[in-house]
Amino acid sequence: MNSLENKMVELLLDMKKNYSVIDLKAEFEAEGSRINELMRLKEIASNAGLSIAMKIGGGEAITDIFEAQKLGISAIVAPMIESSYALKKYLIALEKYVPEDTRKNIKFVAMIETIQGYRNVDEILAEDKNKFLNLISVGRVDLSGSLGLQRNEINNEKVYQIVEEVFTKAKKRGLETVMGGGIAKEAIPFIKKLVTKKLLDRYETRKIIFQTDPQSSATKMEEGIIKANLFELFWLQNKKKYYTNIAMEEDSRMEMLMSRIYKID
Numbered sequence: 001m002n003s004l005e006n007k008m009v010e011l012l013l014d015m016k017k018n019y020s021v022i023d024l025k026a027e028f029e030a031e032g033s034r035i036n037e038l039m040r041l042k043e044i045a046s047n048a049g050l051s052i053a054m055k056i057g058g059g060e061a062i063t064d065i066f067e068a069q070k071l072g073i074s075a076i077v078a079p080m081i082e083s084s085y086a087l088k089k090y091l092i093a094l095e096k097y098v099p100e101d102t103r104k105n106i107k108f109v110a111m112i113e114t115i116q117g118y119r120n121v122d123e124i125l126a127e128d129k130n131k132f133l134n135l136i137s138v139g140r141v142d143l144s145g146s147l148g149l150q151r152n153e154i155n156n157e158k159v160y161q162i163v164e165e166v167f168t169k170a171k172k173r174g175l176e177t178v179m180g181g182g183i184a185k186e187a188i189p190f191i192k193k194l195v196t197k198k199l200l201d202r203y204e205t206r207k208i209i210f211q212t213d214p215q216s217s218a219t220k221m222e223e224g225i226i227k228a229n230l231f232e233l234f235w236l237q238n239k240k241k242y243y244t245n246i247a248m249e250e251d252s253r254m255e256m257l258m259s260r261i262y263k264i265d
Contacts (some may be wrong), residue, residue, distance in 0.1 A: 004237060024050055075108070
């Protein structure tokens with residue numbers, strides 16, 4: 001591991017001990033993670049005693065489900081579950097492609113992140129007849145976008161009421177809940193309101209998943225979110241350095257070849 005990766009491990013150990021961090025997060029979906037990147041992230045997470053929750057490209061992204069299992073992840077997250085049929089396809093894929101003796105070590109998550117998903121939430125939850133799911137997640141950025149709202153409106157009352165209703169229904173079915181999207185200091189009152197009502201178990205930034213703590217102050221939560229952003233910054237800097245080095249590997253060889261080519265009349 002390089003020095004920046006060691007810094008990431010130290011930061012994760014601090015966040016795990018002092019800020020209720022329970023997992024890292026990666027995506028085949030919007031983030032477009034590559035396998036070599038995920039292997040580095042897995043090593044960083046493992047050195048801090050953490051695992052990775054993996055968002056796959058869709059409910060029936062079979063290759064993503066295979067790759068997630070090879071990495072030894074802690075959760076598989078399916079985005080854009082907008083109908084009972086979408087959930088049905090996800091559950092069929094999990095049952096078919098995740099061996100039974102592996103399932104007990106993986107949490108299965110379905111994301112409600114559009115107004116369409118919200119309108120169909122009763123049918124979506126009812127589709128899980130065999131209690132396969134562990135968590136329901138709400139992604140607030142896409143939810144806000146589907147409502148025609150701007151990103152800076154993500155903490156408004158309309159979004160809150162939708163999230164509260166989805167989580168209330170999820171809790172009645174014995175599911176845990178997680179929320180992401182626009183997790184910054186401005187989201188803390190939104191989070192704390194849900195926690196007070198015992199409706200939210202976890203919240204997440206792009207790379208870090210926090211367990212909720214009813215006793216945590218707004219100041220402490222803000223510190224944790226800032227540290228999560230710092231981790232992501234370190235991660236992106238490390239990623240940029242890695243690909244920059246690859247891009248420069250053959251510079252001298254290309255210069256030599258061009259000098260030979262352009263000497264020929």
